[in-house]
Amino acid sequence: MAFVEAEIGRREPVWAALSELWLDTELAEDDLRRIAEAMRRSGYSVGELREIYLFEVAPVVFPNLLSIAGEWACFDREWLYDEAARRARRRTPILRMLVRLGIGRRAMTFATERHWHRLVELMVPASATGP
Numbered sequence: 001m002a003f004v005e006a007e008i009g010r011r012e013p014v015w016a017a018l019s020e021l022w023l024d025t026e027l028a029e030d031d032l033r034r035i036a037e038a039m040r041r042s043g044y045s046v047g048e049l050r051e052i053y054l055f056e057v058a059p060v061v062f063p064n065l066l067s068i069a070g071e072w073a074c075f076d077r078e079w080l081y082d083e084a085a086r087r088a089r090r091r092t093p094i095l096r097m098l099v100r101l102g103i104g105r106r107a108m109t110f111a112t113e114r115h116w117h118r119l120v121e122l123m124v125p126a127s128a129t130g131p
Contacts, residue, residue, distance in 0.1 A: 008085055011052065012044045012077075015084040018032060018053055019075050021112040022061040032115060036122035046120055055091050056084045058108035 017038035020031065028036075039049050061075060062085040109116070 007088070010042060010044075010083075011056070011084070011088065012081055013038050014044065014049065014052055015057055015073075015080055016077060018057045018068055019061050019080055021115050022058075023074070027115060032118050033122055036119045039119060040123050043127070046123065050116075052088075054105060054109070056087045058088055058105075062108040 017035040020027065020035060042049070044052065060080065
């Protein structure tokens with residue numbers, strides 16, 4: 001997905017919501033519902049959101065869960081938005097290759113992937129999944 005500068009405002013709530021997956025706290029079902037709602041409101045497809053999750057948010061915030069004293073309340077929004085926007089504008093070929101091969105993806109999403117799958121379930125209306 002090519003990045004367009006006009007997309008920054010639309011992406012910011014998604015970046016903020018998804019970044020919560022990497023906070024040093026346990027997310028409750030209500031938290032996941034709130035994050036899924038922010039994702040749904042963005043109007044992005046699940047595929048586009050997956051790209052944002054893997055290439056724009058995860059590379060910025062995954063080190064938090066590797067830190068002894070990680071952030072637990074929230075990430076600085078200005079820092080998060082600047083870093084995520086930088087990655088949205090230019091996805092390095094090395095990061096793309098590592099994520100596609102699963103190497104970088106595992107390192108960045110080892111603690112968040114189960115939440116990602118739950119978020120997708122919460123985004124998809126029950127009527128879309130069939131009886």
